[in-house]
Amino acid sequence: MAIKSLDELKKIRDASKKKVDLREKGESTDNMIELLVGMATCGIAAGARETMKALNDAIEEAGLDNVKVIQVGCMGYCHSEPTVQASIPGKEPILFGNVDVDTAKNIIDKYIISGELLDDHVLNRTFRKA
Template sequence: MKSLDELDKLREKLQAEMRIREGQPDTRVTVAMGTCGIAAGAREVVTALLEEMKKRNVKGVTITQTGCAGLCHYEPLVEVEVPGGERVTYVHVDGDKAREIVLEHLVNGQIIKEWTILKK
């Protein structure tokens, strides 16, 4: 059972981690969250990303959201931008793919090219 006491302990742990990581740029993971993205399952993608990042103890990643990208037929879309690296857009992402993206791209640094459409 989650409690506010547990949140206090989590805060202490995160404060210590923030001190270690201070000044280092974060990897940015952006999920398109327009009506089309939401209808296609973008919320499940966000929760899957969060859960897998926690499971794999992934640090230094910010999950953010944006509106419709104009590629409604490719939704849900997930864009990953590693500091100093290329921006990669994954398409037709679901919960399973989101977990795999965390493992392969964020943890192992390997782009899953067959799931991507655009690179900028």
């Protein structure tokens, strides 16, 4: 597959970006939204792996390049696993509980993109406050 113009090169660049954007996001520190997924034993048992995958899929679908999904250890809310903490720069972090695949998609579509809280899934205190 030969590249014949600068535009073709840029197309390949954009396609290849997806291969490396995890690294770029990891290195970048400003204005990144962080989603922390509790992935201790209880979280995994409750389906956190699927939740994490759903978050990543929804981010890709929405084409967001300022969100990184990071797995963390136990956040202490074993009764509401899987748990996801959303930290948007400049905002109070919000902790969501019982995040199944559908809720994960809602976190991205509603909270991250339009700022709507998901009342049924917000836990009272965030990890930082607890």
